[in-house]
Amino acid sequence: MIQAELTNDLGSLVLPKLEVPLTQGTIENATDVETLDGNIYTDFIRQKRQWTISYSYMSESEYNSVRAYYDQQFVDFKYPLLSIDFYTISNLPVRMYMNDKNIINNCADVRDVVLTFRESRQLP
Numbered sequence: 001m002i003q004a005e006l007t008n009d010l011g012s013l014v015l016p017k018l019e020v021p022l023t024q025g026t027i028e029n030a031t032d033v034e035t036l037d038g039n040i041y042t043d044f045i046r047q048k049r050q051w052t053i054s055y056s057y058m059s060e061s062e063y064n065s066v067r068a069y070y071d072q073q074f075v076d077f078k079y080p081l082l083s084i085d086f087y088t089i090s091n092l093p094v095r096m097y098m099n100d101k102n103i104i105n106n107c108a109d110v111r112d113v114v115l116t117f118r119e120s121r122q123l124p
Helices: 060-076
Strands: 004-008 011-014 022-034 040-058 081-084 089-098 110-119
Touching: 004 060, 011 060, 040 060, 060 089, 060 110
Parallel strands: none
Antiparallel strands: 004 011, 004 081, 022 040, 040 110, 081 089, 089 110
16 A cells, blocks of 8 residues: 655644555756757756645545645745655655645535645755
8 A cells, every 4th residue: 555644843644545546747847949940959957756646535634634734834934744655755845735625515524635745855
């Protein structure tokens, strides 16, 4: 089973059981330059990874726990640390994104939660 864990000043949180698809993408920092004769050359600068985790449903308590880690990056001005053993990621600083809360019933269960983590580093 693939597990993901977040760590910050709140402590550690094992994310709810991951559903598929769990997407790993690449963010390219490169610029294509077209010359006058129609050829191109590329200034390759770097690549960063990005992971997207989608949940069909999440309970209110699960959502609130994850949301607390999302909100904390705006309080501490520090990124949470992501660990996913499957991808050999350990305590990697990531910018965390979270979509809007979509409550679906009177129990406050949430539907279609999407978490995105963009690889970065902690700045002073």
